[in-house]
Amino acid sequence: MTVKEIFETMDYGPAPESAADALAWLVDQGDRFGHFIDGTFTTPGDGFDSKNPATGETLATLSQATQADVDAAVAAARKAQPKWAKLGGHGRAKHLYALARLLQKHSRLLAVLETLDNGKPIREARDIDIPLVQRHFYHHAGMAQLMADELPGREALGVCGQVIPWNFPLLMLAWKVAPALAMGNTVVLKPAEYTSLTALCFADICRKAGLPKGVVNIVTGDGAVGEMITTHAGIDKVAFTGSTSVGRHIRRATAGQGKGLTLELGGKSPYIVFDDADIDSAIEGLVDAIWFNQGQVCCAGSRLLVQEGIADQFHTKLKARMDKLRVGNPMDKCIDMGALADPVQLQTVTSMVDACDSGEVYRATGDLPANGCYYPPTLISGLSPADPLMQEEIFGPVLVTSTFRTQAEVVELANNTRYGLAATLWTENVNLALDIAPKLAAGVVWINGTNMFDAAAGFGGVRESGFGREGGWEGLSAYTKPIRKTKPL
Numbered sequence: 231m232t233v234k235e236i237f238e239t240m241d242y243g244p245a246p247e248s249a250a251d252a253l254a255w256l257v258d259q260g261d262r263f264g265h266f267i268d269g270t271f272t273t274p275g276d277g278f279d280s281k282n283p284a285t286g287e288t289l290a291t292l293s294q295a296t297q298a299d300v301d302a303a304v305a306a307a308r309k310a311q312p313k314w315a316k317l318g319g320h321g322r323a324k325h326l327y328a329l330a331r332l333l334q335k336h337s338r339l340l341a342v343l344e345t346l347d348n349g350k351p352i353r354e355a356r357d358i359d360i361p362l363v364q365r366h367f368y369h370h371a372g373m374a375q376l377m378a379d380e381l382p383g384r385e386a387l388g389v390c391g392q393v394i395p396w397n398f399p400l401l402m403l404a405w406k407v408a409p410a411l412a413m414g415n416t417v418v419l420k421p422a423e424y425t426s427l428t429a430l431c432f433a434d435i436c437r438k439a440g441l442p443k444g445v446v447n448i449v450t451g452d453g454a455v456g457e458m459i460t461t462h463a464g465i466d467k468v469a470f471t472g473s474t475s476v477g478r479h480i481r482r483a484t485a486g487q488g489k490g491l492t493l494e495l496g497g498k499s500p501y502i503v504f505d506d507a508d509i510d511s512a513i514e515g516l517v518d519a520i521w522f523n524q525g526q527v528c529c530a531g532s533r534l535l536v537q538e539g540i541a542d543q544f545h546t547k548l549k550a551r552m553d554k555l556r557v558g559n560p561m562d563k564c565i566d567m568g569a570l571a572d573p574v575q576l577q578t579v580t581s582m583v584d585a586c587d588s589g590e591v592y593r594a595t596g597d598l599p600a601n602g603c604y605y606p607p608t609l610i611s612g613l614s615p616a617d618p619l620m621q622e623e624i625f626g627p628v629l630v631t632s633t634f635r636t637q638a639e640v641v642e643l644a645n646n647t648r649y650g651l652a653a654t655l656w657t658e659n660v661n662l663a664l665d666i667a668p669k670l671a672a673g674v675v676w677i678n679g680t681n682m683f684d685a686a687a688g689f690g691g692v693r694e695s696g697f698g699r700e701g702g703w704e705g706l707s708a709y710t711k712p713i714r715k716t717k718p719l
């Protein structure tokens with residue numbers, strides 16, 4: 231079923247009144263989508279299909295941007311930027327509040343689109359992704375108002391080129407667009423090829439909210455389009471979220487161009503359970519850490535480190551819990567895990583696990599749908615610390631586990647990776663947690679909880695997980711530079 235047919239028949243129930251405009255727009259596109267440049271949707275050109283990973287059905291056909299499209303998007307953003315910056319924090323806040331409000335009104339539509347396009351459970355899209363998106367715009371509307379007083383002597387960077395991945399399509403857009411706009415920048419954004427639909431719907435929301443033309447431009451296509459944006463001479467700052475390998479490539483490709491750069495990259499985050507932990511809550515936390523969004527989370531707690539004294543008990547309980555996870559149609563509100571985002575991703579995860587020849591692989595025993603990009607919750611034990619599965623990001627519902635005896639040993643094991651995005655500690659002893667946390671090479675450490683995000687708190691990594699922060703003051707200041715003196719000193 232295409233997007234048009236799904237929304238025409240609304241087999242997910244009637245469209246809410248407030249989403250009617252965006253819905254009409256989606257259906258009007260007739261399943262072919264152009265780019266959003268200078269406040270207008272371009273005529274769809276040659277492109278590629280966007281598919282529902284749970285069914286394999288084509289949802290819509292999107293356009294592959296050409297160099298001319300990217301040039302037009304950058305030119306529109308350059309033209310719009312001085313006026314947008316001149317509006318000042320209070321003027322821009324009005325627009326950001328309007329966007330936040332419309333995103334809120336279209337919540338249900340956006341959640342359905344996200345689930346159809348990405349395969350994540352509707353429960354997660356509805357209760358986590360879309361509310362966090364709104365929160366990000368509300369927060370940055372407030373920060374736009376505050377910033378003139380709190381960040382004196384700073385101004386916008388100019389035009390930002392933003393490239394995002396497919397795991398949280400609209401949320402990653404919000405993390406990029408909201409702070410950039412709040413500080414007076416304009417943007418050219420490319421969503422991931424697999425998951426562009428909510429970005430295009432967001433573009434229509436910008437139009438409806440009366441955002442000035444050229445402030446937000448969205449072009450679709452593959453990595454070649456990302457490359458055109460990141461290396462474009464008219465781009466002042468590149469903000470990238472994605473894999474470490476592409477991040478490394480972008481850093482090389484933009485070296486010497488004088489652009490600002492922030493990179494939010496991959497991870498292999500440790501999930502540490504001490505022997506005094508509340509085991510049941512640590513297991514629930516772990517379900518969230520590694521099976522939320524099918525494990526396709528940059529900060530997924532994908533390396534379990536459990537203290538020897540409780541290891542047997544913990545693994546037995548964990549396997550029993552894994553067997554109870556329901557994997558199935560992501561549009562079903564009762565399922566725990568949906569489909570991986572794309573057949574390519576399914577193939578990557580499958581081949582990484584199939585290559586495991588030294589460890590013991592445990593796959594949850596629950597049923598899997600016969601078709602679609604489904605992979606079972608999986609636990610791998612008995613690997614050496616240097617094993618590729620212990621070191622590389624799998625980016626799927628696969629947890630590797632090992633044990634430790636002492637505090638010194640767990641710090642060493644936790645830091646034994648090239649990444650440094652996040653870490654989780656589970657213990658009843660807060661002094662222990664506060665002692666270990668600063669010893670971990672991680673941008674974020676959660677204690678007795680996991681995957682806690684807040685627009686007001688900077689999020690980002692160290693080592694090969696990238697640099698720069700998104701959210702909080704650090705995230706905002708990454709979109710500004712000192713005001714240039716116009717008169718000689």
Ligand code: TAP
Binds near residue numbers: 456529691
């Ligand atoms: P990538 O393959 O790196 O792709 C990310 C984005 O970059 C996509 O839009 C991609 O386009 C584009 N791209 C590909 N080649 C490019 C190039 N040469 N120049 C410019 N752009 C290019 O990552 P992914 O598979 O989409 O996402 C998964 C990765 O993102 C994981 O490693 C995950 O950990 C990371 N991630 C990190 C964070 C944070 S906050 N640290 C958050 C979410 C995800 P196409 O889609 O068309 O290939």
